[in-house]
Amino acid sequence: MENIVDNMDALNARLAQMRDAQKIFASYTQEQVDAIFKAAAIAANQARIPLAKMAVEETGMGVVEDKVIKNHYAAEYIYNKYKDVQTCGVIEEDKSFGIKKIAEPIGVVAAVIPTTNPTSTAIFKTLISLKTRNGIIISPHPRAKRSTIAAAKVVLDAAVAAGAPKNIIGWIDVPSIEMTNTLMQEADIILATGGPGMVKSAYSSGKPALGVGAGNTPAIMDASCDIKLAVNSVIHSKTFDNGMICASEQSVIVDKSIYDAVKKEFEYRGCYFLKDDELDKVRKTIIINGSLNAKIVGQKACTIAALAGVKVPEATKILIGEVTSVDLSEEFAHEKLSPVLAMYRANNFEDAVDKASHLIADGGYGHTSSLYINIETQADKIAVFSEAMKTCRILINTPSSHGGIGDLYNFKLAPSLTLGCGSWGGNSVSENVGVKHLLNVKTVAERRENMLWFRA
Incomplete structure (x- = not known):
């Protein structure tokens, strides 16, 4: 050589x-x-x-x-x-x-x-x-x-x-x-x-x-979920290597009955909710000319905030934008590959699944989707979610960065750093x-x- x-x-x-x-x-x-x-x-x-x-x-x-x-x-x-x-x-x-x-x-x-x-x-x-x-x-x-x-x-x-x-x-x-x-x-x-x-x-x-293919993983938090487990799993996943694993959560969709409790838990754990003017500043920093801003990829939350002209505590774990639109015109609806997260309020489970489906269509076809739910009492909802999601990895109560690559928070999902997305993502394989x-x-x-x- x-x-x-x-x-x-x-x-x-x-x-x-x-x-x-x-x-x-x-x-x-x-x-x-x-x-x-x-x-x-x-x-x-x-x-x-x-x-x-x-x-x-x-x-x-x-x-x-x-x-x-x-x-x-x-x-x-x-x-x-x-x-x-x-x-x-x-x-x-x-x-x-x-x-x-x-x-x-x-x-x-x-x-x-x-x-x-x-x-x-x-x-x-x-x-x-x-x-x-x-x-x-x-x-x-x-x-x-x-x-x-x-x-x-x-x-x-x-x-x-x-x-x-x-x-x-x-x-x-x-x-x-x-x-x-x-x-x-x-x-x-x-x-x-x-x-x-x-x-x-x-x-x-x-x-x-x-x-x-690209990932744009949505994570639904059902009304029945363990809030502490769900929030801390997302933080664990989204902050890992500053959010660069393609299976990491890009948005959380929270049932309205637990929204305030979920928000409180995120704040308690060191996440920062962007205010109105801060939200727009970060929007302009995430996407530039229709593409992800390479300067935010894999950076700390406080570094990204500074790029946007927003002051946050240095120890901030994730920047969270409370948004409503799941269309591509909403910058927070895109894959962000950084500790920046969109948060949506869902009226009910059907609304949450609909929002998740739109976010996957925005740029995550075939990759990964996530659901936090009570598996003992909500088997029907899990079946509905599994049927609706056009993703090759459907993770339940799992940090998606670690869950998607396999063999960490699950068994029988092959460990891999190349995650196939099937025909939905334009790939030849639909598995790890x-x-x-x-x-x-x-x-x-x-x-x-x-x-x-x-x-x-």
């Missing part, structure tokens, strides 16, 4: 090296792959603190302690999820039916990494590629290239030391749109995490793509992306007499 990839010729040369390495890797046994996977995961986890510091220092976004947790999650949780999963050779066999399934790697993965979660996403994608005997080449975000590459190098060095081919992981050192587009066209599959424009480019590349999405599976079917008719 001595040569820097900063032009097309260097990129093509690196791709050729990686294809050679991947052909060798494709012959490895499950035991060899598992040893490499374990060594790489341990190395990434051991580097979680310096990588977190580097990411915050380079991007100027997020919270070091939370990025440490995300790096830990991407390494240890992903390892524990997949350590015993068969990804090489025969993965399923039924001799009585004459069926055998054989796993094969796809080839070289193009991985586009966002600026919001640079190191954790790089760890996640490189680990699942190693587990599936794929090569992977990373295109980092220009504002996060140093930390992204550092994370990839930690995984590569550990993998090679454990026996992997030396060019099995690569990256673009000086990323550009042109090189990223070329990479996506030349790779065998694309793992795309980022904004809608980048994901659209991935799906337009002519290669299979696993892209993820994992190792099965990076495998080709061959089915060997022996003859069995299965016909119920015959022609004489």
Whole structure:
């Protein structure tokens, strides 16, 4: 990896090296792959603190302690999820039916990494590629290239030391749109995490793509909910890494019978409700020329308030705007990727569901929705909510940032940092992306007499 990839010729040369390495890797046994996977995961986890510091220092976004947790999650949780999963050779066999399934790697993965979660996403994608005997080449975000590459190098060095081919992981050192587009066209599959424009480019590349859509998660607080649990779950989720996880709540929709109590709890826990003129100032700071203001992403609440010319206590956890419109003309109805939250009053549960549906249509189709409710007495409402929401993750009584990525506040929701949004979000998958999405599976079917008719 001595040569820097900063032009097309260097990129093509690196791709050729990686294809050679991947052909060798494709012959490895499950035991060899598992040893490499374990060594790489341990190395990434051991580097979680310096990588977190580097990411915050380079991007100027997020919270070091939370990025440490995300790096830990991407390494240890992903390892524990997949350590015993068969990804090489025969993965399923039924001799009585004459069926055998054989796993094969796809080839070289193009991985586009966002600026919001640079190191954790790089760890996640490189680990699942190693587990599936794929090569992977990373295109980092220009504002996060140093930390992204550092994370990839930690995984590569550990993998090679454990026996992997030396060019099995690569990256673009000086990323550009042109090189990223070329990479996506030349790779065998694309793992795309980022904004809608980048994901659209991935799906337009002519290669299979696993892209993820934008989130605009609404959280309904039903009259039956545990107010303390609901409010503090939202605060826990919305402040985590300053609100940059795409599954984080962007709005809360509160039943009118508990609205005042919910507001009081938010205030008691250190959230700030914007007054009339302050509301307009923050509106103009959230969205500029129809797009999210990049300067607020991953910043503290007090920093965002200062940008808007609003003075709030330095320890403020979340800026909350009490609004009524769920249309895109309302800036608070957008995805904000920061500790800024919209709060709506609902006349009843049907009104709350209607508002949530509109907010998802505003820019969160397929991603995540959340409901706080008494699960023992309100099963019918949960069914109505689940039926109405066009989202692939429907979370009940759960902090959505942590709940959406899986395996933290739930079981059987696969841990992932790439969350598929299905056809609603313009994606090819509607679940959390994992190792099965990076495998080709061959089915060997022996003859069995299965016909119920015959022609004489």
